Amino acid sequence: MELGVYSFGDVQKDPVTGKLGSTAQATRNLLEAIQLADQVGLDYFGIGEHHTYEMPASAATVVLGAAASTTKNIKLGSAVTVLSTDDPVRVYQQFATLDALSNGRAEITAGRGSSTESFPLFGHSLNDYDELYAEKLDLLLKINESESITWSGKFRPALNEALIVPRPENGSLPIWLATGGNPHSSVRAGLLGLPISYAIIGGQASRFAPLADLYRRAAAQANIPEAQIKVSVASPGFVGDDAAQAKERFWTHWHAVMESLGKIRGFAPPPRHHYDKEASGGGALFVGAPEEIAERIVTLHKSIGHMRQFLQMDVGQLPQKEFLRSIELLGTRVKPLVDAELGAARS
Amino acid sequence: MKAADVKTIGILGAGRVGTALARRAIAAGYDVKIATSRPPAEIGLLVEIMVPGARAETAEAVIAGSDVVVLALPLSKYRNLRPALFAGKIVVDAMNYWAPTDGVMSEFEGDRASSEIIQDYLTDALIVRSFNHMGYHEIEEEARAAGHPDRRALAVAGDDAQARRVVAAFIDHLGFDPVDAGELAASRSFVTGTPIFGASLDQAEMTRVLQGTYERAY
Numbered sequence: 040m041e042l043g044v045y046s047f048g049d050v051q052k053d054p055v056t057g058k059l060g061s062t063a064q065a066t067r068n069l070l071e072a073i074q075l076a077d078q079v080g081l082d083y084f085g086i087g088e089h090h091t092y093e094m095p096a097s098a099a100t101v102v103l104g105a106a107a108s109t110t111k112n113i114k115l116g117s118a119v120t121v122l123s124t125d126d127p128v129r130v131y132q133q134f135a136t137l138d139a140l141s142n143g144r145a146e147i148t149a150g151r152g153s154s155t156e157s158f159p160l161f162g163h164s165l166n167d168y169d170e171l172y173a174e175k176l177d178l179l180l181k182i183n184e185s186e187s188i189t190w191s192g193k194f195r196p197a198l199n200e201a202l203i204v205p206r207p208e209n210g211s212l213p214i215w216l217a218t219g220g221n222p223h224s225s226v227r228a229g230l231l232g233l234p235i236s237y238a239i240i241g242g243q244a245s246r247f248a249p250l251a252d253l254y255r256r257a258a259a260q261a262n263i264p265e266a267q268i269k270v271s272v273a274s275p276g277f278v279g280d281d282a283a284q285a286k287e288r289f290w291t292h293w294h295a296v297m298e299s300l301g302k303i304r305g306f307a308p309p310p311r312h313h314y315d316k317e318a319s320g321g322g323a324l325f326v327g328a329p330e331e332i333a334e335r336i337v338t339l340h341k342s343i344g345h346m347r348q349f350l351q352m353d354v355g356q357l358p359q360k361e362f363l364r365s366i367e368l369l370g371t372r373v374k375p376l377v378d379a380e381l382g383a384a385r386s
Numbered sequence: 387m388k389a390a391d392v393k394t395i396g397i398l399g400a401g402r403v404g405t406a407l408a409r410r411a412i413a414a415g416y417d418v419k420i421a422t423s424r425p426p427a428e429i430g431l432l433v434e435i436m437v438p439g440a441r442a443e444t445a446e447a448v449i450a451g452s453d454v455v456v457l458a459l460p461l462s463k464y465r466n467l468r469p470a471l472f473a474g475k476i477v478v479d480a481m482n483y484w485a486p487t488d489g490v491m492s493e494f495e496g497d498r499a500s501s502e503i504i505q506d507y508l509t510d511a512l513i514v515r516s517f518n519h520m521g522y523h524e525i526e527e528e529a530r531a532a533g534h535p536d537r538r539a540l541a542v543a544g545d546d547a548q549a550r551r552v553v554a555a556f557i558d559h560l561g562f563d564p565v566d567a568g569e570l571a572a573s574r575s576f577v578t579g580t581p582i583f584g585a586s587l588d589q590a591e592m593t594r595v596l597q598g599t600y601e602r603a604y
């Protein structure tokens with residue numbers, strides 16, 4: 040089982056003054072986190088595209104490129120790339136460049152993304168949501184297949200034997216499809232033979248088991264080779280030395296996020312008992328001491344059969360120091376326990 | 387249609403809400419038929435695995451063959467529904483308007499609840515709004531037997547009182563306490579951005595909040 044981290048590049052709050060840090064500092068902190076994740080033996084780091092002051096990770100490949108030259112083994116990817124509002128040619132060039140610099144460690148995770156700031160920013164209409172995504176995914180996959188591409192669509196100029204370089208170290212880039220639980224996406228990923236990344240951010244995590252089953256069955260129907268079929272899980276999580284303290288600490292930050300999201304999206308933020316339920320047992324929030332988190336990942340593996348799980352830790356302006364400690368514990372304490380149960384990740 | 391006669395539930399939409407509601411309805415003993423905008427064969431595998439026991443059919447067949455129809459498709463697609471098929475049907479509207487995913491749709495930008503516009507469009511249907519104010523996975527995770535202290539309440543609004551009663555009985559069977567909010571316009575008090583939206587309330591709390599907002603709004 041691969042373990043990893045993902046982040047939207049959140050700014051941090053000074054624990055003493057309560058002042059929000061700068062977006063530039065947050066960007067440097069993000070790089071520091073990736074380097075530590077590599078040092079402690081984690082397998083994957085993903086950056087999720089966002090365009091807000093609180094979450095300024097708008098140019099993931101630049102940060103990942105910097106990380107490429109200062110890390111050795113960790114895979115570097117997006118979580119997610121908001122493909123609908125980007126140019127697949129540009130996305131591909133950037134990740135292929137990252138792949139070259141990291142000696143074949145780059146991955147793309149394409150998704151619709153949970154927020155929509157990029158639509159007005161890049162001049163796209165939300166009314167084209169579905170169509171944009173379908174067209175851009177199609178182009179991205181075609182570019183991955185061959186370096187010279189002839190293509191036409193609705194949302195960008197046609198390409199006529201266009202050369203898209205550099206080419207990936209290993210022939211093609213892993214392109215994951217991210218989904219938040221719409222069953223049609225699992226069918227789509229299965230039929231296309233793409234690895235699938237489930238964002239499980241609330242409720243009971245094992246409810247994704249039938250979706251993973253659906254994904255595998257769709258792939259089998261399309262005669263996709265077994266090796267291409269991969270499931271990963273992205274979920275909120277935080278590892279602390281002490282279980283109670285970790286849960287308390289994460290609650291403060293998670294709740295802050297839910298409150299501000301709730302204001303934007305018009306829902307009531309969940310109360311503490313709701314959090315306590317989801318931050319234990321089969322819940323989607325992987326918050327606690329190392330042993331407990333290892334156990335819960337192994338349990339989820341039994342129902343979903345995922346080969347990678349990566350946690351979003353630095354939510355709601357979590358101080359950098361605690362973010363780093365959580366990464367360290369995931370690598371040095373959780374990972375050996377999970378490996379002992381499930382075997383070390385093979386790449 | 388009397389509450390006791392409801393045997394078959396037809397669900398339009400096989401996404402998050404549609405499949406969760408369908409599974410819950412099957413667990414509660416109903417027959418379930420599902421349709422999306424695609425031919426039934428294309429969602430066969432999805433329905434077989436996500437909703438064992440349900441049948442994928444065309445939208446026409448689902449609507450004609452069901453006692454209660456649930457709208458669980460994106461609101462942005464409502465104009466693909468054919469009003470003539472819904473004449474006289476009890477229709478549960480579980481949809482919400484949310485511009486960042488639906489795109490801006492001017493008819494939903496005003497003060498009226500989206501269900502009121504859906505009722506205008508499906509003129510001869512008996513629209514009842516409910517389920518829209520809870521997260522899709524809670525339909526299964528929070529269902530409880532009648533009388534359970536943690537049983538969650540669902541608001542029910544619609545212009546036809548008998549249709550409201552039928553839907554209330556359905557909700558009760560699924561494992562929630564229905565709270566009658568009154569006519570469809572009252573659903574304005576449980577759309578996105580209201581204190582009910584996303585909150586887990588019991589029957590007494592729901593009744594109180596509905597009364598409060600009702601008094602304020604009218």
Ligand SMILES: NC(=O)c1ccc[n+]([C@@H]2O[C@H](COP(=O)([O-])OP(=O)(O)OC[C@H]3O[C@@H](n4cnc5c(N)ncnc54)[C@H](OP(=O)(O)O)[C@@H]3O)[C@@H](O)[C@H]2O)c1
Pocket residue numbers: 220221222223398399400401402403404421422423424445457458459460461463466467480481482483484517518519520521522523
């Ligand atoms: N997600 C939630 O937690 C939640 C909670 C409460 C309410 N809601 C509301 O419930 C509705 C559905 O949400 P969702 O999250 O379930 O969406 P979803 O996962 O995107 O699924 C939408 C489903 O609708 C189908 N569909 C599209 N056009 C259709 C048509 N003309 N006739 C029949 N089916 C059609 C789609 O299938 P095809 O593409 O094959 O047509 C798909 O199966 C939305 O209005 C949403 O606001 C959502």
